[in-house]
Amino acid sequence: MSIFRFPLLVWMGIATLIISLGIRQSFGIFMMPISMHFDTGREFFSLAIAVQNLLFGVFQPFVGMAADRWGAQRVIWAGAIAYGLGLYLTSIAVEPNWLFVSLGALVGLGLSATSYVIVLGAVARVVPAEHTAKAFGLTTAAGSFGMFAVIPGAQYLLSEFNWHTALQVFAMLCALMMAFSFFMKANHQKSASTATPQHELTLKEALKEAFSHRGYWLIHIGFFVCGFHVMFIATHLPSYLADKGLPGSAAAMALAYVGIFNIFGSYFWGVMGDKFSKRYVMSALYIMRTLVIAGFVTLPVTTDTAALFGGAIGFCWLGTVPLTSGLVRQIFGPRYLSTLYGLVFFTHQVGSFLGAWxxxxxxxxxxxxxxxxxxxxxxxxxxxxxHLPINDEPLYQPKAA
Structure with a gap:
């Protein structure tokens, strides 16, 4: 299936992720102006963002269950409201403690309802199983594209106006996610690719089945490692390079390469997951990470090696997302993907928290x-x-058309 023939729901999901994750990835440039406004220092803003990320993971399984029960359309619509409200309340906050509720809890809830787990769960219902990983890879790449689509606009608003106005514009952008959600109603008619006995299971039975599957727990462990890697590198790479005597521009360039190459890497690993066994492709991705990180800490740290590391680690940065979600979908089917992958994503966020800390x-x-x-x-x-011993045989085989 050509990417241009993907259903409209896929493209609306991509547009939603560009806005949702693009805004999220811009919060770092708000640290200085907000910290100076409240005269709190950087730690307070950092703690608010940490609360946001932790609650992002805590809310995710429950939001996934809601999407499996009532559909992604309603969940994204409600999540966009929470996201926009959190941004607006942050822009008018008169006390710094407001940020824990607005930027922390409300935005964390909004992110959990408008990001990968919910969108990929909806995509899984309209894309044939043999093209799932490719569709997931394309959708995952949208998050990195959002970094380049939204951050320059945020910087312009900060320079021409102020952080209050910038956040209010972002709050209005959330209305676009609400509009996109109206086109994300999946067709629940049974088809050759989705009609399986899994439709007869209750959510409780599906969870019991997943928790008794050894491969599901191995997937959790793998995604925990991914979260640990991503947040450690994103949080501490600039400081590590500064300790080695490199200028701040070297860290900015390295992180830019992470974003650029992640766009291509996410799609590449997704395509590989459609052509070959996802568990073997996942193992290959982590072997690449092993070699890239080991090479980086072994070789002399220079501006060139920092940029090379950014590009190499970026290529396998979020390639785990289409492969991990694809494995869950392949084994357990699409019916409860948002719930089952939401639980795996929570484990990812625990790894993220520990990696940064x-x-x-x-x-x-x-x-x-x-x-x-x-x-x-x-x-x-x-x-x-x-990932090698994971039994990735589908528990439910598609019925003949």
Whole structure:
């Protein structure tokens, strides 16, 4: 199936992710103006963002259950309201503590209802199983494209107006996600690719079945490692490069390459997941991460090696998303994908929290990032190994048309 023949729902999902994740990835440039406005220092804003990410993961399984029961359309619509309200309340906050409710809880809830888990769950219902990973890869790439589509606009609004106006414009953008959601009603008619006995299961039975499947727990462990990697690198790479004497522009360039190459990498790994066994492709991805990270901490750190690392790690940055969600869909079917993948995503966010926290904790204890870098290498190799024994045989075979 050509990507141009994907149903309209897929493209509306991509547009939703561009806005939702694009706004999320721009929050870093708001740290200085908001911190200066409230005179709180950077730690307070960082804590609000940390609460947002943790609640993003906590809300995700429950929002996924709601999507499986009432459909992605309603969940995205409600999530866009929560997202926009959180941004607007942040823009008019008169006390810094408001940010824990607005930027933390409300935006965290909005993100859980308008990001990967919900959109991929909807996509799984309209795309044939043999093209799922490709569709998931294309959809995942939208998140990185959002970084380039939204962040320059945010910087322009900050320079020409102020952070209040910028957040209010973003709040209005959430109305677009509400509009897109009206085109995201999946056809629940049984088709050759989705009509399986799984439709007869209750949610409780589906959860019991997943929790008794060893492969499901191995998928959790693998995605935990992914979250650990992503947040450790995103949070601590700039400081690591500064410790090595590199200018701030080197870190900015490295992170830009992460975003650029992730666009291509997400789609590439998704296509590979359609052509070959997803568990083997996932193992190959983690082997690549192992070699890339080990090479980076072994070679001299220069502006060139930092840029090369950004591009290489970016290529396998979020390629795990279409493969992980594709594995869950392949084994358990599309019916409860938002719930089952939502639980896996929560594990990813736990890894993200620990990756960001342990990075600073270990640096303060040892005075160096070297131990945590080599920990990420070991975790990458472990993740490559644990995907190999996953039994990826579908529990429910499609019925004949």
């Amino acid at each position: 342990f990075g600073g904790r270990i640096y303060d204890y040892y005075g160096s990032y070297e131990p945590i870098w080599w920990t990420t290498v070991a975790l990458a190799f472990l993740a490559a190994l644990i």
